[in-house]
Amino acid sequence: MKLDDEYLWAVAETGSDEALEELIRRYPSEAERIRSRRAAARALKRSRPAMTPVSAPLGARPVVARRRPLIWVVGPAAALGIAIALSVWRFAPAPEPIVVPAPTPDAPRPNLPVVAQRTDTGLKGPPPETIHLRGAKLGDAIRLLLAREGRTAEIAPGLPEAVVAEDLTTAESDPVDALGKRYGFTAFDQGNGTVLVIPAREDRIAQ
């Protein structure tokens, strides 16, 4: 089977090494085409020259900060500090002594502010859902599951023409992975909202 060029470029540019090697294992006759596009895409990306950082705005004139003599700063600061200290000492009222009432067993308790206590409300994440898939083609089922999470699927040719009849629960780590184990494909999350779905080889399915 000959893979579509557009698909090969998409895999070459976005696929992880793992996904690429899996694709080559699945389609050994296409290994050269796959690796060739991978090499070209990588070379183009790596050849990107470094960008010149944004400097000061065009036409802006540099401002030279002139250093003032140290005495200009220290002198007024010291004078200001002394003035504040003197005024506080002269005008501040004497502090009243703190009277701590002796605790009496019958005295009413003062109204203390209520501090919210963190209690275990028993709240957890959303309850697991069960997804009933009946009579859906495998490809459609994968797309449906991924679309629930806002992800899209790039499905390599060769996916089994199976009709899915499964009850999957979201309590499983990833329902798509669970589906993959049952129907023979591997899903590679590309990290950009796309999941690459590569069917397993026939020899692996047979095992």
Next chain:
Amino acid sequence: MTISFDAAEDLVSRARAGDRDSLDRLLELNRPRILLLVKGVLLDVEEAEDVTQDVLANAARKLDTFDGRASFATWLYRMALNRAISHRRAPRFRFRWLDLDHAQSIPTQVPVTDLDVADALSELSPAERGVLVLHYWEELSLEEIAQVLGIRLSAAKMRLHRARERFRRVYEGGTP
């Protein structure tokens, strides 16, 4: 859809209102990416610097014609790409006054460090290089590339596909 570096819309409006500082800042913010695109199309650092300066000066002069239908970045990219392509298509003879002692071949500063890639890119047309640079260096999506080129998405997809296939063949040592 937004293009990432076009984050200064208020700068655009202030610049259009005649604020010179905002205009300077706006152009300076966009300069690195425009220079990158022009370098990729021309494959010559010195020429790219000159053309980028022309593009930015032209953008400053024509700012009142920017209608805001596309983003400012798209508008600037389009202007830069067209200018760079027309510059490359122009006759390559340029007169430089030199002392006879220095009248030797002047090495061209190629912006691409990988010479195999530079060689392969030089076999492509400026327009093909432009599409590749927008995609691989500027990391624009196909939709954004279509906007810059002023063509439909399907046409942009086709152009990108042809350009990278030609690049691949040349890069592998085949015929373009």
